[in-house]
Structures are given as structure tokens and as C-alpha cells.
Amino acid sequence: PMPTALLMHSGILYAVRCILALPNCRWSPRQTPLARKVHTRKQDSGYPGRQTPLARARSTSLPASLLPPMSLSVAVIGTGAGGLVTLRELLKEGHQATAFEQAEDVGGVWVYTEETETDPLGRDTGRRQVHSSMYAGLRTNLPREVMGFGHYPFTTTFPGSADPRQFPTHDEVRRYLAAYAAEFGLEPHIRFDSRVTQVRQEEASTGEAGAPPRWRVSTASSKSQAGAGVAKQEERQETFDAVVVCSGHFSQPKVPQLPGVESFPGQLFHSHNYRHASDFAGQRVVLLGAAASGSDIALELLGTAKWVYLSARSFSNPLTGEPQAAAVHSDDEAEHASTGAAQRHVTKVSCISALHPDGSVELADGTLLPNIDTVLLCTGYSYTYPFLEPGHVTVDDVRVRPLYKHLFPPADAPRLSFVGLCFKIAPFIQSELQARWIARSLSGRARALPSVEEMERDVQAFDAALEAEGIPPRFTHRCQGEYQWKLNRSYSEAAQGPIVGSWREEVFNATGKLRTDFPETYRNVGVGGGDKWALAAAAEAQALSEWEEGGRKPLGE
Secondary structure, three states, rough: OOOOOHHHHHHHHHHHHOOOOOOHHHHHHHOOOOHHHOOOOOOOOOOOOOOHHHHHHHHHHHOHOOOOOOOOOOEOOOHHHHHHHHHHHHHHOOOOEEEEEOOOOHHHHHHOOOOOOOOOOOOOOOOOOOOOOOOOEEEOOHHHHHHHHOOOOOOOOOOOOOOOOOOOOOHHHHHHHHHHHHHHHHHHEEEEEEEEEEEEOOOOOOOOOOOOOEEEEEEEEEEEEOOOOOOEEEEEEEEEEEEEEOOOOOOOOOOOOOOOOOOOOOOOEEHHHHHHHHHHOOOOOEEOOOOOHHHHHHHHHOOOOOEEEOOOOEEEEEOOHHHHHEOOOOHHHHHHHHHOOOOOEEEOOEEEEEOOOOOEEEEEOOEEEEEOOOOEEOOOEEEOOOOOOOOEEEEOOOOOEEEEEOOHHHHHHHOOOEOOOOOOOOHHHHHHHHHHHHOOOOOOOOOOOHHHHHHHHHHHHHHHHHOOOOHHHOOOOOOOHHHHHHHHHHHHHHOOOOOOOHHHHHHHHHHHHHHOOOOOOOOHOOOOHHHHHHHHHHHHHHHHHHHHHHHOOOOOO
């Protein structure tokens, strides 16, 4: 081994060369092990007494690309799409990352199960809870080309692929996520059967004056006692420098208050517990909520149920949010009764105002729908973080506050963050860009975050703009339209990483138009130019690979 004195001498020479900005001075992780140790855990934006790597760069006139990245211990909660890509980005950035997954496999909400909850409305806190909201016949509402991650395209040739369609089944997505985890060697960094029960902030230990707080993560696993078959909770506690919450937001049903619920004789449950159309054979069904789930399940029930009503405040394209008239693609039951013709299109009606003991459903326009067998609530989901101690974020009317750019609680940034809260988007690529910004903020290779006060003002200004436009709080994280792509670009720029291609926006918008024109068959019609998009995805993956092979150096310095 090299003598200590020589190591110190080499480090001093390297520092002098960098300060003099010699042309041949280039940092490599393998060149400066001593510097890496010196700088480990010496950063955090937003905490007094700690210089970020970018601040150090300014003080020495060095670009961030010549500074060794910080390596922190980071807990990732959940291994759905957002959790997996976050784990990968953290590892690629040099962090010591551990993911906690309550199930026995990766995939999160994409892991289908026939099991449903004991409370069909999801209101009983003591109910048997099921994480997945998948139903048996679900297919993606986005083509696979735009569904995939930037650095791992969703092709038809990944290991285990079994559904080559452009809009594949949920099981194909699960297989893709499993292949992704295998491709990047993520499983050794995942603790399966580990449900996070508490995340608590701890002050820095004595002797670390000015150091940012750390995070105590408590987990529980269910192991069967040998020979007894009785579940025993095994608890564990660990401390981390940072926590990234990737637990998803499609598991806690949001249930509206409907007058007459208790006396309604028919079935009443949330779409979270819907699995098969055959369960409603011969029934008259009303679905409340015309977003993605409501629209798709209503179509699946056609031809199985006796009659299908889709009830909503207003109707819009579930993908783009563009308003649509209720009369479009809507059948009139009375007209069909006179001709004996079968229902060909879902009947769209106004919002439910009350349920009655005689089995009728009253609508906001005064119409009564008689003899309803089932009311299926497709009313969305609530954000919930029961493991997180109070004081960091609040969940109010289905929004999480305060969050800077939908990611960072200002007072805790970047040591606490959230991935995947936005909806009406292409989710996987946005999660990737969010994860990259988080990972590089923790390592010090992203742009320095604004001050706590500046981030708080940004959140307040964003909320005020929504209110001024008449947008209710429940749409705070609805990032549809141009805002989605603007947000994605801002994530890339803040991370000082590559910006993804505009081709994704083209595919997304083309899919929205296709869904408007062919709402019942768009998945089978397909978005044209599939080969073109596949080539674009491959080129994007190649560019990202080259950036990573080059050391993931900050761009735009």
C-alpha cells in the first residue's frame, strides 16, 4: 500500500493543479479516494454551517464536476416504478441506498392480486388492506414507448416480455419492472417483507455541531413461526442521512359523502376492489367518476352488465383533461328499450346527488335511475403517509403541502423528498427525472437548492396561482398539458443532467387525440409511428448511457 505521506503529497499536488485550473486536471472517483473521505457527509443545502459542494466550488473557483460527490446513506420507501428508479439513481450517484418493500416482489401497484379488502369502501382503518388497485383486464392507457424509463426502453425484447402489444397488460408492466430491477442489480439493495412503520427525524449526535438531522426508520416484517403458522412481527430500526418516499398514491380509496349510503340496498364499493366484469353480469351499474379508471371499467362492463351508467360532474379526456360533451359516445336507455337493441356505448349522466332505500340513484339534474344493483365509486385515491411523523408535510383535500416542485418539503430539503405524486402524466420518465434531481442534490452535483424561505414562497405562489385560476386544491398535483413537460425540463436542468427528447410529448399528445377519436378501441387502433418512437427511445437510452459512462458530470456549467 502507498505510504500515508505520499498519499497526502498526491492529494496536495492534485488540489494545486485544480486551483491553477490546468487543462489536464480532470476528477475521477478512482483518482481521489482521500478527497472522497474528506468530503463525505459535508453537505446539505438549507442547513446553516454546512457548505454544499457547489458553494465549495465557488469558494475555490472549481466547477462541481471536479469535486468528489457526497455519499450518503439513503432509505427508499417502496419499490414500485418510482422506488426502483430512485434506488438506481441513488446507487449510480454513489450513495449507500436501501429500499424497503412491504411485499415479496418489486412492482408496487403493478403487482396484481385477486385479493380484495374486507371493507369494499376502504373506510375501516382496521380492514385487511391490499396495496394493488389493478383489475384483471387492465391494459395501459399509454403506449409502451412513452411508458418506459429513459435509460431502459420498454421494448418487446426485454427478458420475460410476453405481450408485444403497444398498449400491454398490467402483467407486462410488472415483468418490465422486474427485468429493470434485474438489469441494474437492484435486488441486493432491497429489503422485502419490510413495512415502514415510522420515519422520525433525529437531531445530530453530540460532537456534530451544525450537522443536519438524520432519520430513524422503523420497519416491521411478518415472519411465520416455525411449526406454528402464526405471524410474528419482527421490528427493526435503522438511521439514515436521507429518506425518499416512493410509496405511491393508488392504494387509499377516496370516498365521497353520499346521502343515503346506509339505507341503499345495492352493492356499494370503490374501484380499488374491482377485479372482474363477470362479477356484474346482468346488473344495472352506476359508476361515479369519469377519469381513467371510471371510463375504462365502464367500457369493460359493456356487454356483461345489463346497463352501465357513467356519472360525473363533467366529462373530459382521461389522458389530456380536455373537456368533452356528455352526449358524445353515450346511449339513451329509453331509446334502446323501445328497440330492444343492446347497449353499445356507456350512458353518461350527471353527478350522483343521493341514494335511496328503493334502490334508485338520484342525479344532480333531478333524474332518478331506478333499480340500481351496484354503485361503483371510481373517485380516486388519497395521499397517505401514516409512517411519517407530523410536522413535515400535511395532506389536505388530496394534496401534499408544502412541497417545492412536488418533491421537497422546504424545511427538510433535500434530506426528505417524495417521488411520483403528479398525475395525468407519463409517470415513469417523470419519476426518473425527479429521482435524478434528488440523488444529485444529495451528492452535491445538482444546482444548489434555493433557501428555505425562497422555496416556501414558491409553493405559496403556486397555490395562489391555482386559486386564481379556479383550480380546486385536489388538482394541485395534476400536471397535465404543457406543464408536465416544462416541469420535466426543470428537473433535468436542476439536476444538471440530460434533458429527455421532445418525442415523448409528441407520443403523449397523439395518444390523447387517439383516445378522443376512438375512446373504446384506441388501444387496438394504436398510435402510428411505433418504429419511429422505438428508435427515438433507443437513441435517448444511448445518450444517457454515454453520459453515465462519462462520469455523470454536471451539464451546463
